[in-house]
Amino acid sequence: MGPRILSFFLWAACGLAAQEHAGHYSQPDIERGLRLYGANCAPCHGLNGEQVAGVNLRTGKFRRASTDEELGRVVTSGIPGTAMPPHNFDASELTGIIAYLRTMADDPATNVAIGDAARGEAVFEGKGECLKCHRVGGKGSHLAPDLTEIGALRTPERLQKSLLDPTAAMLPMNRLIQAVTRDGKRITGRRLNEDTYSVQIIDGNEHLVSLVKADLREYTIIKTSPMPSVKSSLSSVEVADLVAYLLTLKGGN
Numbered sequence: 039m040g041p042r043i044l045s046f047f048l049w050a051a052c053g054l055a056a057q058e059h060a061g062h063y064s065q066p067d068i069e070r071g072l073r074l075y076g077a078n079c080a081p082c083h084g085l086n087g088e089q090v091a092g093v094n095l096r097t098g099k100f101r102r103a104s105t106d107e108e109l110g111r112v113v114t115s116g117i118p119g120t121a122m123p124p125h126n127f128d129a130s131e132l133t134g135i136i137a138y139l140r141t142m143a144d145d146p147a148t149n150v151a152i153g154d155a156a157r158g159e160a161v162f163e164g165k166g167e168c169l170k171c172h173r174v175g176g177k178g179s180h181l182a183p184d185l186t187e188i189g190a191l192r193t194p195e196r197l198q199k200s201l202l203d204p205t206a207a208m209l210p211m212n213r214l215i216q217a218v219t220r221d222g223k224r225i226t227g228r229r230l231n232e233d234t235y236s237v238q239i240i241d242g243n244e245h246l247v248s249l250v251k252a253d254l255r256e257y258t259i260i261k262t263s264p265m266p267s268v269k270s271s272l273s274s275v276e277v278a279d280l281v282a283y284l285l286t287l288k289g290g291n
Contacts, residue, residue: 063137069209071138086193087142096142106136150194151278158283161276180244183212187289197284201277204263215239217249218256
């Protein structure tokens, strides 16, 4: 999907009547759409969908589409005579984009303070001790998710929430797994891959461990984030600086 995928909304978004849509979207679809939007659409429309004059993607109101089917048709077919080209998405990508656009209003924009990125990098690598768990550009640990592209995947609001309330902001895909083998060995780590029969995790020693589910006595998904909140360890200025730094992490830089 090219960075102009949502240039359609320059023509489509405006104050019309409320739209008809399915109203129910799965969390995996929303998260897929968030990643696609952040990596491909935000450069033109902004992380909050407000960067183009006269367009606010959070409103959920579109000029040329009212239903999800119509919205998907316009996105994939484009709009002749405009800057919106056709796009060849697979079904899961299209479903994800629509799901995220329809639920953007459920994550209201707030006035997030964005500080100095250079100071934020110093906090990230120093006082915040973030590299003890996270990784950026090949530097750091594998214990927690790689943040090399996090600035293209998260809005300032979501980044701030991840810092202040990690458990509430944690995506299901990033939850830890605790397994107990038949001989009583307990293994805890971050889930990398999982299917019906097996799961692969990174354990506390940064070792890749592959487990066959049929060989496990217990298998538990931990819904509490191991990441501590920075509320008591960083000042509001340092949090703002850290958010600014994280927003610069868009891969390849």
